[in-house]
Amino acid sequence: MNQYEVEIDGKLYRVTIEEISENERTEPKNNNNNENNAQQQQASPSTEQAQPAPAPSSGSGQNVTAPMPGNIFKVLAQPGQSVKEGETVVVLEAMKMENEIVAPADGTISAVHVKEGQSVEADDVLFEL
Secondary structure, three states, X not given: OEEEEEEEOOEEEEEEEOOOOHHHOOOOOOOOHHHHHHHHHHHOOOOOEEOOOOOOOOOOOOEEEOOOOEEEEEEOOOOOOEEOOOOEXXXXXXXXXXXXXXXXXXXXXXXXXXXXXXXXXXXXXEEEO
């Protein structure tokens, strides 16, 4: 074990450093761990395809909202167009990634509330099914 004194912002701290073996290593304790994990999950989606909230089985009268803030990169469907569950309707660019917003169920697009290049916030309605 080695002891050191470290000065940070004019305050003197005593630090004890102990060498540990590879088997004894653990993750550092961090009081903000839950907050950091949430930020990391938000920053790096697990898949490129962002899914809206679960859909009712009929798919009628459902608003599909933006899962995160971003810019509309492409609108691939127009009002009156039939879509199948999982078909990409809007491509949302967020954090330099293109996120496909898909139809949550089979149905007909009744309204599209966004246009290419438009900025949206999380939970803004993108289209109605």
